[in-house]
Amino acid sequence: MNPYIPILVIGAIGFGFAAFSVGVAAITGPKRYNRAKSEAYECGIQPSPQAAGGGRFPVKYFLTAMLFIVFDIEIVFLYPWAVTFDKLGLFGLVEMVIFILTVFVAYAYVWRRGGLEWD
Amino acid sequence: MFTSPILDYSLLAPILIILAGALIGVGVEAFARKEQRAPLQLGIALVSVVASFVQLLRVRNVRSLKAAIDSVAFDGATVFMQGSILVLAFFALLLIADRGNFVAQASAIPGSQDEHSSIAEGKSQTEVFPLTLFAISGMMLFAAATDLITLFVALEVLSLPLYLMAGLSRRRRLLSQEAALKYFLLGAYSSAFFLFGGAFLYGYSGSLSLTGIATAIDVNSGNDVFLLIGIVFLMVGLLFKIGAVPFHSWTPDVYQGAPTPITGFMAACTKIAALGAMLRIFYVALSADVVMWRPIVTVISIITMLVGAIAALSQRDVKRTLAFSSIAHAGFLLTGIIALNQSGLKASLFYLVAYGFATIGAFAVVTLVRDSAGEVSDMNRWVGLGKKSPLIAGAFCLFLLSFGGIPLTSGFIAKFSIFTAAYESGNTTVVVFGVLTSAIALFFYLRVIVMLFFTEPKSDAVTVSVPSLKVKLVLAASVIVTIVLGVYPSLLLNSAQSFASFLR
Numbered sequence: 001m002n003p004y005i006p007i008l009v010i011g012a013i014g015f016g017f018a019a020f021s022v023g024v025a026a027i028t029g030p031k032r033y034n035r036a037k038s039e040a041y042e043c044g045i046q047p048s049p050q051a052a053g054g055g056r057f058p059v060k061y062f063l064t065a066m067l068f069i070v071f072d073i074e075i076v077f078l079y080p081w082a083v084t085f086d087k088l089g090l091f092g093l094v095e096m097v098i099f100i101l102t103v104f105v106a107y108a109y110v111w112r113r114g115g116l117e118w119d
Numbered sequence: 120m121f122t123s124p125i126l127d128y129s130l131l132a133p134i135l136i137i138l139a140g141a142l143i144g145v146g147v148e149a150f151a152r153k154e155q156r157a158p159l160q161l162g163i164a165l166v167s168v169v170a171s172f173v174q175l176l177r178v179r180n181v182r183s184l185k186a187a188i189d190s191v192a193f194d195g196a197t198v199f200m201q202g203s204i205l206v207l208a209f210f211a212l213l214l215i216a217d218r219g220n221f222v223a224q225a226s227a228i229p230g231s232q233d234e235h236s237s238i239a240e241g242k243s244q245t246e247v248f249p250l251t252l253f254a255i256s257g258m259m260l261f262a263a264a265t266d267l268i269t270l271f272v273a274l275e276v277l278s279l280p281l282y283l284m285a286g287l288s289r290r291r292r293l294l295s296q297e298a299a300l301k302y303f304l305l306g307a308y309s310s311a312f313f314l315f316g317g318a319f320l321y322g323y324s325g326s327l328s329l330t331g332i333a334t335a336i337d338v339n340s341g342n343d344v345f346l347l348i349g350i351v352f353l354m355v356g357l358l359f360k361i362g363a364v365p366f367h368s369w370t371p372d373v374y375q376g377a378p379t380p381i382t383g384f385m386a387a388c389t390k391i392a393a394l395g396a397m398l399r400i401f402y403v404a405l406s407a408d409v410v411m412w413r414p415i416v417t418v419i420s421i422i423t424m425l426v427g428a429i430a431a432l433s434q435r436d437v438k439r440t441l442a443f444s445s446i447a448h449a450g451f452l453l454t455g456i457i458a459l460n461q462s463g464l465k466a467s468l469f470y471l472v473a474y475g476f477a478t479i480g481a482f483a484v485v486t487l488v489r490d491s492a493g494e495v496s497d498m499n500r501w502v503g504l505g506k507k508s509p510l511i512a513g514a515f516c517l518f519l520l521s522f523g524g525i526p527l528t529s530g531f532i533a534k535f536s537i538f539t540a541a542y543e544s545g546n547t548t549v550v551v552f553g554v555l556t557s558a559i560a561l562f563f564y565l566r567v568i569v570m571l572f573f574t575e576p577k578s579d580a581v582t583v584s585v586p587s588l589k590v591k592l593v594l595a596a597s598v599i600v601t602i603v604l605g606v607y608p609s610l611l612l613n614s615a616q617s618f619a620s621f622l623r
Contacts, residue, residue, distance in 0.1 A: 059226075091123040105142050105149075112149035 074103050130186040130193045133171040137256040140167025144249030160248035161216045172205045184622050190269040195618035199468050200262040200395040204388050207475045208255045211384035213589040220378045222287050229292040250280040262395030266328040267317035278306050285377040290493035298376025305369045313356025319349030329404035336407040360393035361449045364423040374442035383482030386445050387475035401456050403621050417549050423450030424556040432563050437496045444522050454541040463540035465619040470537050473529035480597025481518040490581050503576025508583035512571045514598050521601045523561040529604035
């Protein structure tokens with residue numbers, strides 16, 4: 001059997017399930033409209049008014065998000081190391097320390113240049 | 120079972136030194152005082168480039184495939200390309216350090232109060248030095264990488280700083296930011312193609328390493344359609360980086376918009392790295408499948424030469440003209456890949472160095488021609504410059520003649536040897552087109568020379584500013600290399616010959 005057939009089958013099942021669910025919900029589900037339903041979803045709180053300055057968000061949000069990604073990626077690299085820690089031994093430890101130091105240099109740059117100050 | 124890998128640090132050291140320099144540079148940005156940053160950064164950058172070059176010289180005779188668990192090959196071609204990237208980057212750094220090409224504060228909106236006050240305070244964006252070092256390390260890795268994952272990582276490491284640096288021009292900032300955005304979007308798109316092509320080659324061969332792919336082609340194990348799609352998509356990513364038609368459309372805009380020193384760095388060094396990776400992929404991984412890809416590369420090479428030479432004729436902007444000239448040269452360089460023999464590799468290595476020096480020199484001249492508002496890149500205002508400043512204009516003419524391939528310049532030897540290699544391998548068509556387009560391009564270069572020297576200057580505020588010591592060094596080195604390699608080509612051809620080999 002062609003090894004790609006299982007993948008195709010899984011894809012087809014996934015697609016079918018999604019189409020089926022949406023279809024059944026559309027046919028059998030109750031339809032009651034109110035104001036809350038047409039509003040933007042914001043974790044159960046009142047949607048905030050449009051941001052000042054023509055709906056633009058301050059670049060601060062972007063900066064925070066980028067910083068989050070840097071440390072997120074660091075964690076992604078720490079996990080496999082944690083799993084193979086004993087097999088890698090001293091080599092792994094040294095390499096990870098170098099890696100963490102490298103990320104720390106970026107962190108120091110952000111901190112010193114005021115990237116962590118909100119205002 | 121998972122065991123710790125063995126790295127050969129002495130062979131990786133040239134790249135690691137550059138990366139360490141870049142990290143120290145980031146530290147300087149964080150902790151040094153504002154007025155100390157620029158000289159410190161330049162010092163760190165130049166020292167790490169020189170240290171890296173010295174280390175490269177120390178290990179130049181080592182040949183190893185196992186420097187980093189088979190993902191980096193340390194062979195003759197690697198040494199030669201890394202060395203030439205470092206030498207050209209050294210001069211590019213001098214050009215970058217020259218005054219007043221970079222924005223005072225990149226985050227200030229063009230034309231805003233912020234911008235005016237940042238200029239008045241004399242701020243400068245010295246981050247450009249660590250960024251350049253990061254780009255250099257990526258280029259060095261790109262020319263040495265022997266598996267598709269490492270190639271992709273290196274491609275991104277070299278590209279991301281360049282996207283950013285393209286947007287840092289001090290004057291005409293909107294044009295510069297537009298260039299950066301275009302370069303980034305198209306570059307990301309072409310990277311995706313590269314990755315997709317890599318996935319198809321993996322699907323074909325079951326291996327990510329270039330030698331593994333070569334073995335799979337030899338025993339003809341996989342599906343030929345996957346192989347073709349893989350080769351074509353991988354090529355799209357690489358041809359974008361060297362600016363070959365039809366993936367060239369970003370080149371004129373980015374070359375025009377980016378700060379001129381960055382354009383010089385990009386044109387000279389990125390071309391070495393990208394063509395180096397391409398040579399390695401085609402010579403090592405795909406050489407057994409030459410019947411399939413040679414016609415494609417031949418057609419691309421011919422249209423690249425034609426478009427580059429013909430479109431340059433109608434340009435009115437010096438930087439755009441040089442961009443189209445670089446496109447035409449990408450076409451000439453592709454003949455080295457089509458040749459697929461040892462002399463083709465040798466000629467490509469020589470060509471890259473000759474072209475790199477002439478390009479950096481030409482862009483150094485562009486930074487000097489100014490009026491009160493900054494650089495003047497409108498060609499019509501360069502009229503009669505040879506009478507105002509014969510030495511600088513003469514140097515520019517020399518670089519143009521080298522681009523055109525006139526004897527006694529390095530460009531002639533480069534073109535001669537690369538066309539000879541292609542002819543030896545039996546690809547006469549591409550050689551005929553190469554010679555024809557060289558003639559077309561030459562007409563254009565001669566027109567510029569006539570304009571510079573044999574036309575009366577307009578009474579215009581355009582002047583050639585007195586070059587600083589750094590720019591003088593760059594110009595002197597470029598002129599000397601261009602002439603010496605034209606008169607005594609064996610100086611470099613012999614070492615190119617001895618270094619022209621790939622480990623398989």
